[in-house]
Amino acid sequence: MIKGPAVDWLAIAPEMTLMVGAFVLLMLAAFIRGRDRGIGVIVGLLVLALSGGFAVYGWNDPSTTTLAGAVQIDQLTESVRVLIAGCGILTLIISVGWTRMREVGAEFAAILLLACAGMDLIAASNSFVTLFVALELFSISLYVLCAFDSKSKASLESGFKYLVLGTIGSIVLVYGAAFLYGATGSFGFDAINVALTKAGSGDALVILGTVLVVAGLAFKIGVMPFHMWVPDVYEGAPTHVTGFMAAATKIAAFVALARVLLEALPAVRDSWQPALVVIAVATILVGGIAALVQTSIKRMLAYSSIAAAGFGLIAIIVGGDVGARALVFYLAAYAPMAIGAFAVVSMQERDTKEHKATYDSIRGWGFDRPIAAAAMTIFLLGFAGFPLTIGFIGKFVVLGSAVQGGFGWLAVVAVVGSVIGIGYYLRVILAMYDRSGKSGAMVPAGPGLGSATLVIVICLLLVLAGGILPGLGLDWATGAARALVAAG
Amino acid sequence: MSPELPFFLALSAILFTIGLTGVLLRRSPLTILLSLEIMLNSVNLTLVAFSRQVGGSDGQVFALIVMGIAAAEVVVGLGLVVAMTRREMVLDTDELRTLNG
Numbered sequence: 001m002i003k004g005p006a007v008d009w010l011a012i013a014p015e016m017t018l019m020v021g022a023f024v025l026l027m028l029a030a031f032i033r034g035r036d037r038g039i040g041v042i043v044g045l046l047v048l049a050l051s052g053g054f055a056v057y058g059w060n061d062p063s064t065t066t067l068a069g070a071v072q073i074d075q076l077t078e079s080v081r082v083l084i085a086g087c088g089i090l091t092l093i094i095s096v097g098w099t100r101m102r103e104v105g106a107e108f109a110a111i112l113l114l115a116c117a118g119m120d121l122i123a124a125s126n127s128f129v130t131l132f133v134a135l136e137l138f139s140i141s142l143y144v145l146c147a148f149d150s151k152s153k154a155s156l157e158s159g160f161k162y163l164v165l166g167t168i169g170s171i172v173l174v175y176g177a178a179f180l181y182g183a184t185g186s187f188g189f190d191a192i193n194v195a196l197t198k199a200g201s202g203d204a205l206v207i208l209g210t211v212l213v214v215a216g217l218a219f220k221i222g223v224m225p226f227h228m229w230v231p232d233v234y235e236g237a238p239t240h241v242t243g244f245m246a247a248a249t250k251i252a253a254f255v256a257l258a259r260v261l262l263e264a265l266p267a268v269r270d271s272w273q274p275a276l277v278v279i280a281v282a283t284i285l286v287g288g289i290a291a292l293v294q295t296s297i298k299r300m301l302a303y304s305s306i307a308a309a310g311f312g313l314i315a316i317i318v319g320g321d322v323g324a325r326a327l328v329f330y331l332a333a334y335a336p337m338a339i340g341a342f343a344v345v346s347m348q349e350r351d352t353k354e355h356k357a358t359y360d361s362i363r364g365w366g367f368d369r370p371i372a373a374a375a376m377t378i379f380l381l382g383f384a385g386f387p388l389t390i391g392f393i394g395k396f397v398v399l400g401s402a403v404q405g406g407f408g409w410l411a412v413v414a415v416v417g418s419v420i421g422i423g424y425y426l427r428v429i430l431a432m433y434d435r436s437g438k439s440g441a442m443v444p445a446g447p448g449l450g451s452a453t454l455v456i457v458i459c460l461l462l463v464l465a466g467g468i469l470p471g472l473g474l475d476w477a478t479g480a481a482r483a484l485v486a487a488g
Numbered sequence: 489m490s491p492e493l494p495f496f497l498a499l500s501a502i503l504f505t506i507g508l509t510g511v512l513l514r515r516s517p518l519t520i521l522l523s524l525e526i527m528l529n530s531v532n533l534t535l536v537a538f539s540r541q542v543g544g545s546d547g548q549v550f551a552l553i554v555m556g557i558a559a560a561e562v563v564v565g566l567g568l569v570v571a572m573t574r575r576e577m578v579l580d581t582d583e584l585r586t587l588n589g
Contacts, residue, residue, distance in 0.1 A: 129550050136557045143564050150571050157577075160568045164520055167561055168511060171527045174554060175504065178531055181547055182538035 005068035011058065012071060012124070014051040014081045018117035021047030022110045029106035040106030044092050047113055051120070052085030063483060065126055069188055072126040074483035076328070079476065080123035080255055083332055087248040088116045090339050090455050094240040094346060097451040100149065108148060112244070115141035119252035123259075128177035128187040131256060132170070135220065138252060139166050142245060146237040158236025165219065165229040173216025179209030180264075189264035196267035207271050213260060214272055220253040223309045224282040231294075234302035239349060242298060243342030246305050247335035254312050254331055262319055262484060269319070276317050280410065284310035284417035291424045297345055297357040300424055301338075304383055307417055308334060311398045314414060318405035324481035326401035329473060333394030333466060337382045340459030344376040347452035359431045366432035372453065373432045375460045380425040382463050385418050390466030390473075397474070496537035503530035517572070521565045528558045 009016065025043055032039060055078045063074035092109060095101055101108070118138025125131040143166065147159025181187055183205035184195035196206065215226065222230040234242045261272060287307030294300040315327035348357050348365060366373030382391030395418065402411040466473055503526055510523025532551040539547025 129553060132550075133553060133557065136561070140557075140560055140564055143568070147568055147571065150575075153572075153575055153577055156568060156572050156575060160517060160565070160572065163561070163565050163568060164511060164524070167524050167565075168508070168527070171524070171531055175531045175534065177550075178534040178538060178547070181535070181550075182541060185542040185544075187546060187550065 006066070008064065008066035010054075011061075011064055011066050011073045013054040013058075014085075015117050015120045015124070017047060017051040017054060018113045018120065021050075022113040022117065025106050025110035025113065029110065032106065038096075038102075038105065040109045041092055041096055041101070043106075044109030044113060045089055048085045048088045048092065048116065051116070052082050052089075055081035055085065069190070070127050070130045071121075071124045073124055076255065076480040076483040077120075077124045079328065079332075079480040080251060081120045083251055083335060084116050084119045084123075084248055087244060087251075087335055087339060088112055090343075090458065091240055091244040091248075093451050094243065094339075094343050094455045095238075095451075097346075097350060097449065098238065098240060100151070104148065108145070111141050111144050111148075114138075115145065115244075116248070119248055122252045123255045125256070125259060126189050128174075128180070128189075128264075131260070132174050132177065135173070135256065136170055138249070139170060139220070142166075142241075142249065145241045145244070146233055148241065149238045152236075152238075154236040155238060158233045161229055161236075162233045169216050169219025169226065171216075172212050172219065176209045176212025176214075176216060179205050179212065183209060189259065192264045193267060196265065206268055210265055210268055210272050211275070213265075214257075214275065217253060217257045217260065218279065221250065221257065221309050221312075222306055223279055223313060224286050224306070225279075227283070227287070227306045230306055231290075231299045231302040234305070235296060235298045239298065239342055239346035242301075243339045243346070246301070246338035246342060250305070250309065250312070250334060250338075251331045254309075254316075254327060258316055258324065258327060258484060261316060262324065266319075273317060276313055277407075277410065280310045280313035280317060281413050283307065283313065284413060285420075288417045288420035288424075292420065294424075295358050295360075297348075297359070297362065297428060298342075300428070301341060301345070304421065304424065305338065307421065308383070310417065311395065311414060314402050314407070314410050315398050317410070318401045318407060320405065321481060321485050322401040322404050324484045325474075325477045326397045328480045328484075329397050329477035330394040332473065332477065333390040336459040336462040336466070337379045337389075337391055340375060340456055340463065341379040341383070343452050343455045343459065344372050344379070347372050347449055347456070350449060350452065359427065362428070363431050363434045364436070367435075372456055375456045376432065377429050378460060378463060380428055382467070384422045384425045388464070388467045390463045390470070392467060393470040393473075397477075490541055493537060493541050496533060500530040500533040500537065503527070503533065517565075517569050521562055521569075524565075525558060525562065528554060 025040055059078050065072045092112060095108060115138045118134050118141060121134035122131060125134055143159050143163040146162050147156050149155035177187065180192055183203050184192045186192055219226040265272065284307050287303050287310065291300050291303035294303060312327055312330055315323045315330060345357050348362060352361055378389060382389035385392050385395040399411045399414055507523045507527030507530060511520050514520055514523060532554055535547040535551040
């Protein structure tokens with residue numbers, strides 16, 4: 001009989017809730033075939049809320065590790081759990097209005113729960129084994145979610161492309177983990193850190209491992225030069241899934257990168273920091289310039305999310321207390337803007353029954369749907385970093401950390417990127433309020449607009465509240481960052 | 489360092505390169521999935537070789553986990569290929585240009 005390690009069930013309750021919920025939903029799906037699948041969404045929302053509730057319940061507990069040190073639960077873990085539960089709930093609400101929800105609702109909710117479980121677990125990972133399993137759990141779920149609209153060729157194609165390129169990313173990551181294991185004799189972040197601090201960074205195996213691990217995670221985040229899948233996948237996936245990917249995947253992948261670099265590999269900072277600086281500069285500039293020339297709104301948002309990822313990299317480069325705090329706050333600030341913006345795009349697609357929102361198809365749309373268009377304006381201004389939105393505070397914190405950490409010139413590059421950003425965001429706003437457009441006749445409210453409107457309003461409130469009263473969010477980010485740095 | 493280790497690492501690096509070349513150059517989705525498997529198994533070889541070097545069984549256990557996950561990955565990949573065939577899409581990655589990538 002093999003003796004398993006002790007398990008602190010309460011500490012991993014949020015992930016367990018999500019996984020059990022997913023399997024219950026899949027079982028339910030087998031029995032409610034052919035009837036209304038609304039129940040799937042309701043169960044999914046309850047499970048996500050319960051998982052978020054467990055995270056809030058354990059909020060003030062001291063940091064612990066369980067499962068023989070494979071999993072660590074600290075305030076960063078709890079924060080990510082709450083954020084992911086929020087993203088999941090908003091995504092599930094938007095998808096209520098999706099036309100195919102009656103056929104595949106329960107399965108959709110189940111896979112979404114599994115993706116959320118993987119993302120929670122990645123924030124809790126304390127070894128490369130956990131990290132890889134969690135990464136694959138959410139990646140494989142996302143491949144399925146991207147291809148969920150199986151009647152659409154674009155959706156299948158995006159799912160397959162994501163599968164191939166995402167798997168390359170995972171393989172490169174685990175190849176790197178294997179080299180680090182060969183050099184240090186362990187997969188655990190703490191043990192690797194101890195071994196590297198003792199041995200220094202001269203070992204070729206360590207450098208090779210570090211490079212491969214960073215490249216693998218860069219694939220998952222979607223930064224230069226591993227960004228080519230982002231626009232295709234974002235465009236082909238069902239739009240509510242795209243919103244989830246833009247918000248939640250970014251959070252999970254960035255937290256994974258932060259855990260690896262700041263907890264396992266701080267001793268070899270000299271070998272990864274310069275590489276990240278180059279990647280960050282290239283990401284911000286290339287992402288921004290490519291976004292300028294797009295015609296599809298979803299592709300433009302995809303490139304803008306690539307550019308936004310560059311800001312997250314800056315925070316990791318700065319590192320330490322300040323950088324970790326900036327990273328956590330920036331990711332949390334980006335999520336409601338991304339989900340909101342893609343909710344507006346899905347509303348527009350449902351409105352016009354077109355499957356592609358372009359600058360032409362939204363011309364004059366602002367007069368048909370004043371609330372959604374006003375919300376989109378605010379989300380885009382938030383992306384661009386205008387004051388009174390949470391996006392401004394997010395960028396401000398990142399730039400502040402860069403200056404404090406002695407990377408003033410990186411802050412200058414980031415500002416240049418932001419100025420380029422204003423160019424493509426304004427184009428959308430101008431197109432929406434173009435009177436010469438086709439508009440005039442009020443489109444009758446189609447099905448599925450109510451759920452999108454609800455999400456848009458929630459995101460709008462979050463974006464404005466975070467922009468006007470950022471204090472609470474900043475305090476919370478400071479706490480989460482302390483957990484990250486203390487462990488490192 | 490044991491004398492065999494460099495040979496194991498060289499073989500796994502060669503397998504990794506073969507797999508990566510296959511993914512980048514072959515056009516049939518099925519061959520691409522096969523090439524991904526070759527890459528994953530080259531990583532397994534690395535893990536087992538290092539496990540022998542370091543001692544203990546961590547690396548071998550991880551290799552088993554990687555195999556399990558690779559199976560899950562391929563199931564989803566093959567499922568997508570079946571769905572694409574049903575939609576009568578041409579199974580050639582050069583033809584997958586709906587998303588001008």
